[in-house]
Amino acid sequence: MAVVAPPGRYGVVVVGSGPGGLQTGYGLARLGIDHAVISADEGPGGMFRRLPIFERLISWTKPEAPHAPGTREYELYDHNSLVADEPHWQACVPELMDRTYDVPSRAEMAAALESFVGRTELLVRYGCRWEATRREGDDLVLETSDGEYRARAVVFALGVTTPWTAPIPGLEQATHYVDVRPAREYKGRSVFIVGKRNSAFEIANSLLPWASRIVLASPRPIRTDVLGHSPLRTRYLQPLDEHVRGGFGTSIVDASIERVERTANGFRVDARGTSWDGQLAFDVDEVIAATGFRTPLLDLPELGVATVADGRIPALTAFWESVAAPAVYFAGNATQGSPGLRKQGLSPSNSAVNGFRYNARVLVRHLAEKHFGIEPERPLIPPDELVPHLLRELARAPELWIQKGYLCRIVNRTDDGLSDDGILPLQVFVDEPGPDAVAVAVEMAADGTIYPAVYVRERNRISERPLDPHPLHDYESEPYRRALSQLVGPLLGST
């Protein structure tokens, strides 16, 4: 067997073989960019071999949909598969679902990633652990268990999967989420869960039939209005329902945890109210720390990589480059370090496969342009096709629908005519100078109303024009044609 990606010099090195690393590797390979993908794991999708603890993912893949698997439209119904340009390499996840659950299990997800690697013949060097990083001139040098790799740019696709325990005195004695035992082992136990987000509710929901009593506590109140728009509701439903009906069995408390102490029979937890005044003490059998995860950045902060969220997430530019360490890029879940414009507070889906698969695609295009002088294809669009093209994108483009207010479709006016500049971050369109152009994005108002938005750039001034919402999001109808024609009039003026 040929040696895969041996140590040496490459154009780009990708670290990680989860969905973010694989999507990036696929894109680089397809453009013929010299690169290596290395991974400490023994196979693709290492995280899905361990997490989530209770098997089910939270994001949908619907095997039955109005569009056939393999089409671009089907991506809107399949939030877990990686995306490929070739239809027969698309939609790996629904093929492998046995439908035990309404969503894929993590084993099915791991199998789908393996299938993607097989079909696309991606080359990954497994069992190669990144250990240290330094700069030498324009090169980034990665020391690994197999030797040194050098590259002009490195993409870290490390996931956000290293357990993080909040700095609460005594909490280190608790079980972390990743070490939770099978649910039946909590039979008759009273369990205190520190945390109120995704992983906390996953545990609560799974222990519900076994534990005698469950308390979830963290300082932040639950926002049911926000949950209503989140895929997390599949997890939150039951424990939250029990709490709302009076808390016999499950209680959800807004409190800052002051300390956790071991007692003869279990633990004592002292908590102080945040949305209410007062103190509570809990004597429980078990304490579980569901306080989240961090990106395993190793020595990257010494290279200048700045972080947010108590050092857990790297702070990134619109193209997912560290804001303070050039040529250090991130793919996958860590792209949540680039939240975009956050208009109306809306966050993109950067921490889930459905969102970061598109981020990775845009990243590859950016790396190709910036570091290798490879321009993307920019097909010309006949003037009378401009409006139908943009409306079609607004109505159906999975990138725009999943990455609302974050990714946009751009058409530039050039000397040759109108040219499709593809999908890019909206933040880049509004912040960077460029030719006269139009960009369209799907956005969401604070009350949850979805509407199409049009941005016109004329002599580097941006004007923003929201269009009316439609109950079925049918943006290809006559009123939208008229409205958009008016807005892009100046762009068409002298073409």
Add this chain to the structure above:
Amino acid sequence: MEVASLVDTLAQTSLFADLTRPQLEAVAHEFDEEAFGEGQKVLRQGLSGSGLYVILDGSAVVTRDGEEIARLGRGDFFGEISILTDGPPTSDIVAATLLRCLVIPRPDVERFLLERPHVMLRMLRSEANRLRGMLEWRS
């Protein structure tokens, strides 16, 4: 590298000086910290849907129609004018150094302030000082 926790940083920010530790923890849990590289835009004049930003570290430049009109530093906040007047931001805000901010998204600002009257009062004082400065400058 040891990073100061977000709660510790909030505790040193004058806007939040009256909040108790549990209240600060609730703020740190509910809202995100964002970091911007030097030269990166934070708010955009004329573009809808901003938030309230409280500077935790670093400095920023306020520009209107391309002209610098003010500099902001640790403890300062911006974005509130556009939210309170329900319009788009009146200036660009650009990071002048590595800039760290606490971000309160626009739809949450009213509730955030109503639930924390002491923060609102400190904000009002700060606005009053700004107005006073402008009036004195004009007279």
